[in-house]
Amino acid sequence: MNLRLARTYLVDLYKLGAGEKYIKVPTSELAAFFGVSQQSASRILQELFEMELIDKRNVDRTLWVRLTDKGLAEVDDYIRYINDAYERPGRFFFRGVVVTGLGEGAYYMSRKGYVIQFERLLGFTPYPGTLNLKLNEPYYVYQNRLLRKLRGLHIKGFRTKERVFGDVRAFRALIQSKIEGAVIYAERSIYGFDMLEVIAPVYLRDALKLRDGDVVEVEVYINESR
Amino acid sequence: MNLRLARTYLVDLYKLGAGEKYIKVPTSELAAFFGVSQQSASRILQELFEMELIDKRNVDRTLWVRLTDKGLAEVDDYIRYINDAYERPGRFFFRGVVVTGLGEGAYYMSRKGYVIQFERLLGFTPYPGTLNLKLNEPYYVYQNRLLRKLRGLHIKGFRTKERVFGDVRAFRALIQSKIEGAVIYAERSIYGFDMLEVIAPVYLRDALKLRDGDVVEVEVYINESR
DNA sequence: ATTACTAGGGAGCGAGTAT
């Protein structure tokens, strides 16, 4: 069973109380609650068990079911995602810690081939440098992974005599609820999903009085970037 | 596509902003976001459209997608259900208005065949009468439908010389956060899913000073009834 | 009364590809 479907059944089991303790539930009853046949309820429990999302015990032909820690984590993530979707449609929210990058941001952000496109697509001349935010919370890392799957604004790569500069994608963003900038994803980024690269028309460390270790909140707009 | 799966895709589309306005989204981008192939994303959109959950327009080979009112309602219900599951695992919450029934509750609740079983299963002698609560909010009607699919305590029917008394199922409940009683479902109830029948060891109208039209809150326990 | 196996049909999936 795919995870998308599994999560919905986990929520139903959670509703029945299987998140806190073992519950006694005949598959026929579960079937009615799930809206499937008794046989499917039985199979679904088996598959959730194989995915290690639930624990399942059969004592004298009565089933006892409880979510595992992995199952509980799955429910937590799912509920968080869904509420986030409801509260922030069209937007992604991140909270990260200011860290010092490798300094290559300044180099890239001052290449004329990029600057011209940023000006045209974002409407501002980016300060030559990026603010690197380390995402410590797993949920934000997951969200970063998700956001990166979207296209955003497409900044085309180019080549000079010396080397090749890859494509970059950008999403408009509001940093600390104050400054409008953007989040960028370099096609060949040296960072993983736990790092968020932010640009703005100003030097953010000065404008927002930031030092390494400070917590920064970023709201990214999915659609206004088109 | 079944509704269970459809709802999860609707939430994803909502996250992308399709709940508020038409969003421009290539199926390939949607595919990455959904975690499926481009072809599946295309098919999923078609099916959601056929289910009238989204509106979909193809202008010059670019897709514009937006949730319909029906789709939005589906997302609302789903999110409400999920948060409810998280906040009230193992419990169902209802809010209803006191109405006067047809008086048959008193008749049934005083049949010895029922009373003995209630005493044994619930641990109290029910006051001979039921409090009827009319559920005006659709969500509570939906929840009532769901709860009724569960088994709860099984009070067996019986027959006298005159007639047959059907099975009844009961769930322990807390009324107005004060009095412990139960919600009962008569096998052959004359009421639909918009009515909740409540019993208790005391006359609830006196004990809680209730009159027709008063709002009453009931918390039903799924598992403690076993 | 249970749970869960098997079998058959149908729904869902992605690769290839037409447009």
Added chain:
DNA sequence: TATACTCGCTCCCTAGTAA
């Protein structure tokens, strides 16, 4: 670039039924 068709394969569903 797009979207979305066909095709073959897999997964998922329910009915029947064994244990």
